[in-house]
Amino acid sequence: MKVLRIFMIGDIVGRPGRTIIREKLLFLRKKYEVNFIIANGENAAGGNGITEKIAQELFISGVDFITTGNHVWDNKDIFNFIDTENRIIRPANYPNSPGKGYQIVQIGAGTKIGILNISGRTFMPPLDCPFKTADLIIQEMKNMTKVIVVDFHAEATSEKIAMGWYLDGRVSLVAGTHTHVQTADERILTNGTAYITDIGMTGPCNSVLGIEKERIINKFISQMPVRFEVAKGPAEINGIIVDIDESTGRALKIQRIREST
Amino acid sequence: MKVLRIFMIGDIVGRPGRTIIREKLLFLRKKYEVNFIIANGENAAGGNGITEKIAQELFISGVDFITTGNHVWDNKDIFNFIDTENRIIRPANYPNSPGKGYQIVQIGAGTKIGILNISGRTFMPPLDCPFKTADLIIQEMKNMTKVIVVDFHAEATSEKIAMGWYLDGRVSLVAGTHTHVQTADERILTNGTAYITDIGMTGPCNSVLGIEKERIINKFISQMPVRFEVAKGPAEINGIIVDIDESTGRALKIQRIREST
Amino acid sequence: MKVLRIFMIGDIVGRPGRTIIREKLLFLRKKYEVNFIIANGENAAGGNGITEKIAQELFISGVDFITTGNHVWDNKDIFNFIDTENRIIRPANYPNSPGKGYQIVQIGAGTKIGILNISGRTFMPPLDCPFKTADLIIQEMKNMTKVIVVDFHAEATSEKIAMGWYLDGRVSLVAGTHTHVQTADERILTNGTAYITDIGMTGPCNSVLGIEKERIINKFISQMPVRFEVAKGPAEINGIIVDIDESTGRALKIQRIREST
């Protein structure tokens, strides 16, 4: 049995998130003997979106592939490179947008990983149905590989868990992103799919989701617009490591990772 | 230094949740040498609300105090006993409702615990400001005890974390409920308040938030009304144990608890 | 030029709505020399949904065709007849539901009317895209008739007006329902489609959208659940009359109608 070990990293927030990635990722790759690293980059550029330059910075730091989410369009630079850069995807259920929602990546000789990014709709914009979108794309990917990992970028725990059960046995991993808080419910579901509601974020710890806490508190109290700024101070990487049996696509193990500065 | 150990249990869902509480709680109280047990009971009656009979059942099972949330009014029996039963509270920021939003409980000789229940407003009904409500009530409680624990029943991680920082140093614990998924971000904040975004739920594991998964999946796909039913099968208790220095009200330790059937 | 005159009636609310329809509709049909009467029936059964018996009552009262909206599934009786009764439709963009979302009705010799019901998504459930759904169905209907009327059941004025412009020149009428308040913006758009943001409701005037006003006020202030009851007292019919050139499908005239008890 050949085991593939994938490291999936939660939403990288701004410079502090990128810095800890640059400083720690190669060490973590070695320490955990990881075969492939996927990171969610929707907040990599100052908290909002991602630029080509920043994507390159993440690749150089050791990230192999970038997924995104609802913030993907925040920085307009995305439109300059999302159609040409093969290592970045956006939620597949945008009905009508540039870029791709999934990708098959070849690593080493013969091993292929399918990566799918979808967005939820509860408390979020009404994109195409994430469940039906997943059905169609997974069916297509199945022709090419048994190893499929899904970044389900969604707000509501109910929608995320529902997706986990819905895809159980059809994909190797359903990992939630977007809430920026790592959940403690990682497990292998009944039919072999690894699942976690949210893998958390990568950025400053003493913050609200990576943003300066005083500003967010002020916004909640005043209900007035506030200019968000990425917080300073110590950062952490949140993610998961999943072991997948390449021949079956079944997950063997899922463990949560947290690494601080 | 006298240390108070509080066990706080996440939303108990229906009969499976009540059953595991009845079977395991006295054992857990002993095992962890807990001084006081608080449980969120908003889903105790078939997933929706709570009745007087069920509240009594929980007390007999070892629960000392019940908090609730947005589902508190779902079962109309609540109106028969919420004004007379001192061991149950509802979110304090309901502007105009029966019952109380906080309580001071005396345990043993001299030790007093203040318990506050608040609801968030992001993706939830526009109750009174949870931050201002907390300010007012905590100020009042401070006259009576230094040990104050807060059940912040809210959906958005941003609002919950903001509340944690907002109350840091003023209360012993801010513990989130409502999303039914335990988070892995438990910690002691800078000024001594224990914090966790969500303590999870107590009920059937192979479900969506305690409800039969097929029904929820079907609802997400069809967008049609579905009658929810509490799921069957193995259950688990999710919660936290917090150690508090009685003389200062500061938290010393917070640990996540998960106990399965 | 043969002109077709269609009377479209806003959401009929409960018994008071049905009563004024029974008492006034035949008179109005005669007075305005109407060829076809469409009524939105989503609130006909006590404010929530519609039953087979009530649908029959409306047909006997002179309604030729019933459209619905988000409340269509509230009364479970709908599942007993929506698949067999040809004169009732539900929003076409429900992804997966019983019933039909559009219909072609033959009136007299040769005249055919296409009726399409769609639901908006802003502040409403994430059904399939109303714009794309409309595209597909209208293309199909165009093969059978040039006269197409659309009941766009939606909350947000922006989405409704956007749909009006989107379909301008492709259908005879885009009439909004759901807000229960008639708007004063009826007009013929640039390319010949008659448009109004909302045609209003048919039911008790001294109410909040047909419901007893004290209950609604109480709900807004307390944020607690309130059992809605249809209001009593004088009622009114709100609707529009549209004249359509049968040979081209273009609207010639749109006028608002209000008729009180």
Next chain:
Amino acid sequence: MKVLRIFMIGDIVGRPGRTIIREKLLFLRKKYEVNFIIANGENAAGGNGITEKIAQELFISGVDFITTGNHVWDNKDIFNFIDTENRIIRPANYPNSPGKGYQIVQIGAGTKIGILNISGRTFMPPLDCPFKTADLIIQEMKNMTKVIVVDFHAEATSEKIAMGWYLDGRVSLVAGTHTHVQTADERILTNGTAYITDIGMTGPCNSVLGIEKERIINKFISQMPVRFEVAKGPAEINGIIVDIDESTGRALKIQRIREST
């Protein structure tokens, strides 16, 4: 009996809205023999917010007083003058903001008009309770004048109508703004308060709420961010004229106004 005639004008959108105001307002004031003109200015600066210069432009054009809404903070210039300019208010139920939510204006010898601006909460941010806020402020204003007009800036028809009934007999007028579509439900309620759900907007007619229609349609279909631009072409003024008995504060008459370029 001395009758006061007030002209209230709906959300002025961008340059087209300001231009038609400058060109038509003095004529309308004369034609209708209006005593006082109130305009909602939340979209006066390019669709988003208002600046001091634009406020002055509106005053010079004949506007006596400016109300606002949720967009009031969009243009940061507001913070430079809202605390010093007495003729502009923002929703009174912002919990913690600069500026005032109501004002008493003296016109001529002895006549005083109280103007109150409130925001709804349904499908909008959770400000303080609009009903309780209105209670408190109206009680205070009642000591100074019987003539009170309310601009209730809200999305949901239910909340607006509920507010109308809630304040019926206590104020002279409850006029809705924010949806930018004039409603046809103007009336005098049972206890003498004039009411309309929305007075509409003042700006380009061939648009979606004043904005270029293609962009809005594109946004609904793609669910991607779109830069809004105020539309071009013919504009219209939407508003109402209300006659109030100064000695009692009761409304005598309410009529809708629409004036096109």
